Amino acid sequence: MPVNAKSMVKVFERPKSLTDVQFTYCPGCHHGLVTRIIAHTIDELGLQERTVVVAPVGCSVSMYEWFHFDGIQASHGRACAVATGIKRVNPHLIVFTYQGDGDLAAIGTAESIHAANRGENITVVFINNQIYGMTGGQMAPTTLIGQWATSCPTGRDPALAGYPIRFAEIVAQLDAPVYVTRQSLYDQKRIMATKRAIKKAFQYQVEDKGYSLVEILANCPTNWRMSPVETNRRLADEVVKSYPLGDLVDRV
Amino acid sequence: MPVNAKSMVKVFERPKSLTDVQFTYCPGCHHGLVTRIIAHTIDELGLQERTVVVAPVGCSVSMYEWFHFDGIQASHGRACAVATGIKRVNPHLIVFTYQGDGDLAAIGTAESIHAANRGENITVVFINNQIYGMTGGQMAPTTLIGQWATSCPTGRDPALAGYPIRFAEIVAQLDAPVYVTRQSLYDQKRIMATKRAIKKAFQYQVEDKGYSLVEILANCPTNWRMSPVETNRRLADEVVKSYPLGDLVDRV
Amino acid sequence: MDNTFIFAGFGGQGVILAGKLLAQAGADYGLEVTWLPSYGPEMRGGTANCTVVLSDEPIGSPVVDNPSALVAMNLPSLERFEKAVVEAGTVVVNSSLVTRRVERNDVTELTIPANDIAASLGNPRAANMVALGALVKATGIFPLDIIKRAMVRMLSDKGSGKLIEVNERALEAGYEAV
Amino acid sequence: MDNTFIFAGFGGQGVILAGKLLAQAGADYGLEVTWLPSYGPEMRGGTANCTVVLSDEPIGSPVVDNPSALVAMNLPSLERFEKAVVEAGTVVVNSSLVTRRVERNDVTELTIPANDIAASLGNPRAANMVALGALVKATGIFPLDIIKRAMVRMLSDKGSGKLIEVNERALEAGYEAV
Amino acid sequence: MPKGKIVIDKERCKGCGLCLAFCAQDVLAYSTEYNQSGYNIIWVKEPERCIGCAFCAQACPDIAIEVYREKKPKQGK
Amino acid sequence: MPKGKIVIDKERCKGCGLCLAFCAQDVLAYSTEYNQSGYNIIWVKEPERCIGCAFCAQACPDIAIEVYREKKPKQGK
Amino acid sequence: MAEAGIRAGCRAYFGYPITPQNELLEYMAAHMPKVGGIFIQAESEVAAINMCYGASAAGARTMTSSSSPGISLKMEGISYLAGADLPTVLINVVRGGPGLGNIAPAQGDYFQATKGGGHGDYRMIVLAPATIPESIELVMLAFELADRYRVPVMVLADGMLGQMMEPVLFPEPVDPAALPAKPWAITGARGRRPNRISSYFLDPAELSARNVKRQRRYQQIEEQEIRYEEHETADATLVVAAYGSVARIARTAVRMARSEGIKLGLLRPITVWPFPYSPLRALSRRVDAILTVEMNAGQMVEDVRLAVAERAETPFYGKLGGLVPTPKDILREVKRYAS
Amino acid sequence: MAEAGIRAGCRAYFGYPITPQNELLEYMAAHMPKVGGIFIQAESEVAAINMCYGASAAGARTMTSSSSPGISLKMEGISYLAGADLPTVLINVVRGGPGLGNIAPAQGDYFQATKGGGHGDYRMIVLAPATIPESIELVMLAFELADRYRVPVMVLADGMLGQMMEPVLFPEPVDPAALPAKPWAITGARGRRPNRISSYFLDPAELSARNVKRQRRYQQIEEQEIRYEEHETADATLVVAAYGSVARIARTAVRMARSEGIKLGLLRPITVWPFPYSPLRALSRRVDAILTVEMNAGQMVEDVRLAVAERAETPFYGKLGGLVPTPKDILREVKRYAS
Numbered sequence A, B: 001m002p003v004n005a006k007s008m009v010k011v012f013e014r015p016k017s018l019t020d021v022q023f024t025y026c027p028g029c030h031h032g033l034v035t036r037i038i039a040h041t042i043d044e045l046g047l048q049e050r051t052v053v054v055a056p057v058g059c060s061v062s063m064y065e066w067f068h069f070d071g072i073q074a075s076h077g078r079a080c081a082v083a084t085g086i087k088r089v090n091p092h093l094i095v096f097t098y099q100g101d102g103d104l105a106a107i108g109t110a111e112s113i114h115a116a117n118r119g120e121n122i123t124v125v126f127i128n129n130q131i132y133g134m135t136g137g138q139m140a141p142t143t144l145i146g147q148w149a150t151s152c153p154t155g156r157d158p159a160l161a162g163y164p165i166r167f168a169e170i171v172a173q174l175d176a177p178v179y180v181t182r183q184s185l186y187d188q189k190r191i192m193a194t195k196r197a198i199k200k201a202f203q204y205q206v207e208d209k210g211y212s213l214v215e216i217l218a219n220c221p222t223n224w225r226m227s228p229v230e231t232n233r234r235l236a237d238e239v240v241k242s243y244p245l246g247d248l249v250d251r252v
Numbered sequence C, D: 001m002d003n004t005f006i007f008a009g010f011g012g013q014g015v016i017l018a019g020k021l022l023a024q025a026g027a028d029y030g031l032e033v034t035w036l037p038s039y040g041p042e043m044r045g046g047t048a049n050c051t052v053v054l055s056d057e058p059i060g061s062p063v064v065d066n067p068s069a070l071v072a073m074n075l076p077s078l079e080r081f082e083k084a085v086v087e088a089g090t091v092v093v094n095s096s097l098v099t100r101r102v103e104r105n106d107v108t109e110l111t112i113p114a115n116d117i118a119a120s121l122g123n124p125r126a127a128n129m130v131a132l133g134a135l136v137k138a139t140g141i142f143p144l145d146i147i148k149r150a151m152v153r154m155l156s157d158k159g160s161g162k163l164i165e166v167n168e169r170a171l172e173a174g175y176e177a178v
Numbered sequence E, F: 001m002p003k004g005k006i007v008i009d010k011e012r013c014k015g016c017g018l019c020l021a022f023c024a025q026d027v028l029a030y031s032t033e034y035n036q037s038g039y040n041i042i043w044v045k046e047p048e049r050c051i052g053c054a055f056c057a058q059a060c061p062d063i064a065i066e067v068y069r070e071k072k073p074k075q076g077k
Numbered sequence G, H: 001m002a003e004a005g006i007r008a009g010c011r012a013y014f015g016y017p018i019t020p021q022n023e024l025l026e027y028m029a030a031h032m033p034k035v036g037g038i039f040i041q042a043e044s045e046v047a048a049i050n051m052c053y054g055a056s057a058a059g060a061r062t063m064t065s066s067s068s069p070g071i072s073l074k075m076e077g078i079s080y081l082a083g084a085d086l087p088t089v090l091i092n093v094v095r096g097g098p099g100l101g102n103i104a105p106a107q108g109d110y111f112q113a114t115k116g117g118g119h120g121d122y123r124m125i126v127l128a129p130a131t132i133p134e135s136i137e138l139v140m141l142a143f144e145l146a147d148r149y150r151v152p153v154m155v156l157a158d159g160m161l162g163q164m165m166e167p168v169l170f171p172e173p174v175d176p177a178a179l180p181a182k183p184w185a186i187t188g189a190r191g192r193r194p195n196r197i198s199s200y201f202l203d204p205a206e207l208s209a210r211n212v213k214r215q216r217r218y219q220q221i222e223e224q225e226i227r228y229e230e231h232e233t234a235d236a237t238l239v240v241a242a243y244g245s246v247a248r249i250a251r252t253a254v255r256m257a258r259s260e261g262i263k264l265g266l267l268r269p270i271t272v273w274p275f276p277y278s279p280l281r282a283l284s285r286r287v288d289a290i291l292t293v294e295m296n297a298g299q300m301v302e303d304v305r306l307a308v309a310e311r312a313e314t315p316f317y318g319k320l321g322g323l324v325p326t327p328k329d330i331l332r333e334v335k336r337y338a339s
């Protein structure tokens, strides 16, 4: 059923900044959503010709293939160091990292914190899905207390494995970051808010303001072993209790 | 002039927990002071037969030779991971790490934060002298804004090298730590307070309460290029402004 | 003589699991077995296949140049492996997704609408079991029961007990469909 | 013929710097030079020594089995290196800290109370310069001025300009003391 | 209510069901169809109820949906 | 004031001067002596003023000072 | 392999997820608590190896596992373990490299494992199993050797072994309490002088003495611990040298070659360090060629050539990037030298 | 060496302090800003190498430096650089190991540098200077080679070179703007298709193709870039093989030996990878013995033996733990084979 171009106007289309390649994410995974939001943001800000994505190791490892701009794949946890190298050498580029919770908040703790502390003028998009997606569902530093994972098969026990790390709060303790926020995607309102947050973060980078962190509470239907719709419910009901949403720092 | 043992009583003596080996620290270095305080604390708590020191890489690298108890030398930054390994295997041992600001707050950021987040039942003594002592005075993550160091010869510029990291504040953001404090040594009162803080931290470990961090603002006369007495003045006048003293967490 | 199998399909189609089950059942049946997955992406996405060898003597290579049977759950899989199958071998094709026929005529072709059968049983994801059931029947390596028991054990171990019943029915349906 | 020197003493005594200065001055004087420190602890503490080679042709090994001159700023240094000095070589001994005499009688011994002289000039840390001054005089490798100029440049580069004057006087005092 | 229309790219759809949950107008439903990747895809069951709000498209992780809305040529309110 | 006495281990002293700065009674001063390590060491210049408070010892990074205090056999304040 | 570790008396496992060895970590997560052992999912491979360092110093039988990129991150830690004479068992389930590469089976880490990927003069005993049952056996052995010689021991597997399934019989478990005491371990200095674990010896003479002593232990290992398997070499004119899962593929190639009348044999190093130079030296005196087959660009072939010293031809056949040679591939290659 | 880097057009340096290479880092801190370059003291060696990865991908001539333990921490990063075909210059001022060891000069990292201390099949060009002037020259060369072949290049120095002082003449500075463009670099996809830097190739066939291409480049390097120096070998009956600062000590030993009538020569590899096998092979045909001298337990000697293939004796003399051989030591050893 073809669309009548005369009487109809396109109100939602595939972002220009995306290639045609199909995402390799599982059905219903929020990674796809955020990827799309970033692409729309780059479209809107007209940054396609100077944006660089630093892809992590995680389910989004080959993210650079989906964007119509330059990209680089960073070793596990080191995306912020890689981004630092690129941005310092060529400050004209708009550089963002896109990292999972294992990548950013476990193995990459030092690189993530010190890039923030140096106030690198980059945008860090942090997908907190409380699990190691790519490797098949092991505990992340952000996994909730009691949550099942393949490496804590009786649920995360804080006495053995510690507590969910609130990374945005840690970064907010530092002096340099200009924008630190936590968002989610479990309903239309949150999707819009996430979109605004990501846009603000990029906007700040364009204006040379400095470092931004956008933490996004996301799902992993495969490893949570839930349907995508159920994951949204869990995010709204459970996850936000451990990870309060909202802006933590907005220094501009 | 011999002391008359009949009429005189010894009110200060070398701790039993120390060997006879002379410290390799420079004249007037606070490392020696803290080492002595720890030894006195272990004496007082009677822990000599079950204490383990985890020495870092830094000016205190061979610290294990000064104590009359078991010791181990950890690779640069990883003392908290090493301590975790020891303590988990043998919870009866009283395990502490002793780390400089380069060791704990730069290269060891991830290990330091995650051991704290797991609430390992260990004591972390953190010597924040705002400089890399052992390697000859490079900038540390804790170096003050404007402070000279061999790797920031025009003074630390936050635009290039970021801001002094307040590690105690970061650790205080986590759920697990039971005791987080910042102390100094620039006058008699502070020395006594540091002594109390260290004792409390060990006491908590003995009682199986969990993780403690004692951050100590210390000097480095050699690399600050000041006399020891001048360093004390600087600590009192300048350094405490960036690093407020006092307890941040005491959950017991 | 070794029995060598290749299971191939999309990442989400459960070919890795189906192969594992066959190997497990073979071991239960007293055979020497190897099972060797060849992932696409780390753990998911893309195409996937695995190789199973069943033998009554110690197995050398778990890598197989020419399988005696192929289960092709989608078109790319058929295209990739069809030519490798030994003469007089068996090819099970999931005709729900593969529209063309096998081009060779020196092999036994079995077309099974695995997805449709699975959907009709109420769980479209059990298509892999349907195909496995068909394969067991076609090759006659061992009774269906052996597979069923292995499946029950594996799913209970994994804490996926609720899937046992539908998978059982899927195995049977595939077995019957031949 | 190469002129080879070993400076040895405690970590804090500035022997590394004294050797560096000699090498720098040698280079200024148009010689080939190598300077090779052998630290104790990373950067400080313990004992320290360094080796300087001055030559008018390209230098092979910067490592020296037998120095032509030794500066021993303390007792352990003398004990360690005394025997290695070449026959008819020179030994400068800091008699402020070393109470015994050189045991060999086939070398030239110079006893200089370097610490005392430096203290009398108002900076006990300049003992290394006193010894260096004495060495320059004793070996006559080049005029004292060359060393002085190298010292001024090195200290200005290091931002330690305020020490120049006292060091200058220490070099002179050492030179005179021979 | 404006009138909308959505176009689903069948080969991109992974049948996750998020669009369906986000559509407040109950326009969408699972079909009986499988795409080449083996996913049970979504179809526009009640096209006439679509208001072109794009909630579905915004929620689709695989950008399988394009949304059109009727032009409203400067009518009052 | 109680009467105190300190003993300095000359070979341990590094001449840092901290004890001197911490002593409120002006008991200590730099000597003209150097120890085997080449440090200009401290000496007890005014022994009679020492009250045995141990501030000096507590400030000494090299534990070169031992402190004694006169026994006060249960006198009333 | 995880179960073998537990049965070998391992009571402390520290790891970080990476494909293809997650099953091992997950098994440890589930089973260590049941035997009163320690399982920690560390924040990184660097943390994991340093936890091993601590746990091993405290006297426990300790283990970590990872795959290529994760193993690279452990290099400093491994060098420290070696420098402090601490036993630890490491499993490397090698994947395609360099860099992130892929998760397919590979043998690109042979040099790293056998020559020392970390700094300084150290060696690890490196065991290369070819089957799942042998993996079990060698993991058990690894703990024995680690403790006996106070060295880190690596089990060098690959994605094929890491993901293959084969039925196994487990040996009797070792009771950790019944193991020989470790008088050097950090257990609290009660009634004895303090124990100190360190690799820091500022004085070159002292460091040298330590190193010389360690090198002597290495020599002892070279004398006593070489393990290898010869298959059909008695009358062979041509031999394939291969280790790990490639060796079992080569075994099938040997069968195929023999059925065509080609006198092919197989030499399979089981310890790749210490490397079986002498059997290869012996073979080199009576065969025409020794074909080394590896899933890399040619690494073990250097050791083969060292042994052969140009007495026979030493061609190399390699597959890269996670590609696996098939028996046919090997046979084809063999035929090039069989005339 | 730092100044040589800047003159070679390096405009991005990332490092972390470690003795004995702090002077290099400090020089960069002071001078990079003056030429508009980037200096960052990273939070660790791991961060530093990954900053290099980013900066190099962005097209800059990039450099890092460290010493043994710090280099071990860079292993994963180096493998990534190799896997993504990125040029970077690394300086390793080797110290005594393993573990923390000490800061004295050593050569214990030869294997790590030449065989690949990181995972996967990769190589670095490894340049081993023997004097300070040569260090300067080779650092300049390192940048050229890194860019030409898109490989990481390591300058393998040691504590002796790192801390020695020798007068030098600096070559003319290279203007970074005048260097050949890097069309593969990440510069913003304006008017061209996106550039992608990655070492991740899930498909074994694709990863293999990449690897094969890279191996071909390595072969080209082996054909074109071998550098070495022969000294007094023409009539020699005995040759010392040594690299780096040991080679200059050996040079003095040659002089001493000649003065005693012993026909000693010296072969000094300048590139230790690619290794000068063929000149050694040639020598092995006409001398009695080739004595390898290293400040380690015997690493380069394996390469020497590969070249010699038992045609001559190949004894080894090593000093460990930061001890430095003196000319006399070498001469004594030489005499054992000179009869």
Ligand SMILES: Cc1ncc(C[n+]2csc(CCOP(=O)(O)OP(=O)(O)O)c2C)c(N)n1
Residues within 6 Å of the ligand: A057, A058, A059, A060, A076, A099, A100, A101, A102, A103, A104, A127, A129, A131, A132, A133, A134, A135, A140, G016, G017, G018, G019, G045, G069, G070, G073
């Ligand atoms: C050095 C190293 N360690 C471990 C891995 C294996 N690995 C791949 S992705 C991943 C974590 C994925 O979790 P996360 O970062 O949360 O991303 P997600 O997949 O959940 O988006 C790990 C541990 C690796 N590739 N490299």
Ligand SMILES: Cc1ncc(C[n+]2csc(CCOP(=O)(O)OP(=O)(O)O)c2C)c(N)n1
Residues within 6 Å of the ligand: B057, B058, B059, B060, B076, B099, B100, B101, B102, B103, B104, B127, B129, B131, B132, B133, B134, B135, B140, H016, H017, H018, H019, H045, H069, H070, H073
């Ligand atoms: C992996 C590694 N990187 C770097 C070093 C060099 N290093 C030795 S001590 C030190 C830092 C010392 O500073 P700090 O931790 O603040 O301790 P301090 O000496 O000031 O007490 C460094 C970088 C090392 N030994 N190992």
Ligand code: SF4
Residues within 6 Å of the ligand: A024, A025, A026, A027, A028, A029, A030, A031, A059, A129, A133, A134, A219, A220, A221, A222, A223, C044
């Ligand atoms: S494993 Fe989880 S995070 Fe990864 S793609 Fe699948 S659903 Fe998304």
Ligand code: SF4
Residues within 6 Å of the ligand: B024, B025, B026, B028, B029, B030, B031, B059, B129, B133, B134, B219, B220, B221, B222, B223, D044
């Ligand atoms: S360098 Fe500084 S921190 Fe280190 S011992 Fe000397 S004064 Fe203390």
Ligand code: SF4
Residues within 6 Å of the ligand: E004, E005, E006, E022, E023, E024, E025, E026, E027, E028, E049, E050, E051, E052, E053, E054, E055, E056, E057, E067
């Ligand atoms: S555009 Fe709005 S109304 Fe139409 S299908 Fe999508 S969500 Fe439903």
Ligand code: SF4
Residues within 6 Å of the ligand: A028, E008, E012, E013, E014, E015, E016, E017, E018, E019, E020, E041, E042, E059, E060, E061, E062, E063, E064, E065
């Ligand atoms: S949200 Fe997208 S992928 Fe999911 S069912 Fe709807 S159209 Fe398909």
Ligand code: SF4
Residues within 6 Å of the ligand: F004, F005, F006, F022, F023, F024, F025, F026, F027, F028, F049, F050, F051, F052, F053, F054, F055, F056, F057, F067
């Ligand atoms: S004990 Fe007190 S009074 Fe006596 S010297 Fe020490 S600080 Fe001064």
Ligand code: SF4
Residues within 6 Å of the ligand: B028, F008, F012, F013, F014, F015, F016, F017, F018, F019, F020, F041, F042, F059, F060, F061, F062, F063, F064, F065
């Ligand atoms: S504080 Fe100790 S080391 Fe310093 S001068 Fe006094 S006695 Fe000597």
Ligand SMILES: [Mg+2]
Residues within 6 Å of the ligand: A100, A101, A102, A127, A128, A129, A130, A131, A132, A133, A140
């Ligand atoms: Mg995650």
Ligand SMILES: [Mg+2]
Residues within 6 Å of the ligand: B100, B101, B102, B127, B128, B129, B130, B131, B132, B133, B140
């Ligand atoms: Mg410090």
